[in-house]
Amino acid sequence: MTENTRTPAGRRLLLACLTLALALVPAWTTTRAADAKTADLVYANWEEGIAYTHLARAVLEDKLGYTVTITAADVAPAYAAVAQGDKDAFMETWLPVLHKDYMERYKNDVIDLGHVFEGTESGLVVPRYMVEAGVRTISDLLKDEAKQRLRQTITGIDAGAGVMVTTENEVMPAYGLTDAGYTLLPSSGPAMMAALKQAMAKKEWIVVTGWKPHSMFGYWDLAFLEQDKDQVWGAGNIHITGRKTLREDKPELAKFLEKMQLTNSELGSLMVAINESKKDTLDAARDWMNENETVVARWLP
Template sequence: MITNNKYLNLLSKLGVFILAIGFLSGCAQNQNNQKSADLVYVNWAEGIAYTNLAKAILEDKMGYEVEITSAGVGPAYTAVAQGDADAFMETWLPVLHADYYEQFKDQITDLGTVYDGTQSGLVVPTYVEIDSISQLNDVADRFNGEITGIDAGAGIMSTTKNVIEEYNLDLELVQSSGPAMTSALQSAYNDEEWIVVTGWKPHWMFGRFDLKFLKQDPDKEIWGTGKIHIMGRQDLENDKPELAQFLSNMYLTDAELADLMVAIETSDENAETVARNWLTENEDVIEDWIPENSEETSM
């Protein structure tokens, strides 16, 4: 028979044991949360490239479980603003995503610039015998009266609509997707047919084809140069400081990003595999991205 003192002592030890188990379980769960990343990107060449690179680094170098999801621009902003994703990898500022940023800026946090020197506008092959947007109406029939666009929610589609109105263009903006646009461009380019597309840098197509941006009139300039930012959910820096720091540290030069994009585009392997191969050959590029003591865990 157990005496009262022995019984209380046993209960006390059992309580400490249960508390310890609970504490360890909680720490394990917390550590798991800290070592996960949910990243959203748009199905554009540059976003595909460096988001898959980020996944490879986080998994192979920092011990994270990473999920990357392709989405339209609007849903991507919404997912981060509502806390359903950790970060949106591709905010183009100050022009293309200005409206989205204004709508969601109080619900997201700017983690910094991943690329500097963006350019967007109407793009044609260099063999096309015009150089400015204001010349388009004179040769609209050579383009079948169409501008080949991408997905409807993209910022470049809304700004192109503004350009059509500003220049009173007799061309219709045709919605498609990034891959469909580049497929149409390649087909036309191979036959030296005239085509005008919504284009942007950085993009692998400028490494594959001889292209030019159509110039804007000084008094009708809508597009300009800018940067690509990574936007995190509002509490990311407190909840997952290491992940936030890593995303803030990410930065690729024009040459580095172009090399990665072309590698992905010209390979038969998937983007993640190519990104991992590129990583092994470019360790020096990413060594400053990884926060100090990133492999250390604490409770």
């Protein structure tokens, strides 16, 4: 006991401080509980991520009583936001290849919550009629006819995406595409799909950065170009990446994201349902959730 608390005035001051501290405990506990029932998720503007992130929001809100915020962002700022603790989780980490640089950069600031989809494939994609015309491998893009008809252009998505970084920094130099004058044209997922749709309608030649899962393979007859030299792309999984303290701060949310998994047929069904629905994305995802209760039930903590 200090000198100040030995006097009546000192003891009254100490008692007042203790009373105030105890009074704040319920409010602090309530705030912590409220925070634990929120989810702030960030996703890339890619079809599969859009689909299952909106589905995650629907399940969290309707089944678990969460207040959910979802934000679309380019890959680089998405990782930075999670690493800095501004977002709870990034919903689309492609491993082991496409996002390996991001995971290495932020390995001390994020946690891996496991895969939401197993069996990805990435690469350069062309219409089947190009394959039938003799463009079967990445090296075939060096043929004079291919360079002319493609205008030495590869149509891509957003510049920070893993498939873009890998294509520009590894694939194009390794296969001589850079030296041959090819350029990688950044755009977005929807813009790439629009360009592909237009080319397919006119039977024009086009090569795009592509991946599975994606509904493009359901709409059109497409093929990945064979990696006939360096094997840059391989099969992998899509993971969910959380901020470092998510399991401690929001254990129920972390457990839900760890258990959330979709098969190829389930995710394909979800993407088609959203694409063909006249409702907005969240309502379409909610309809799919209500029609697939057994799938959703697997994810609930």
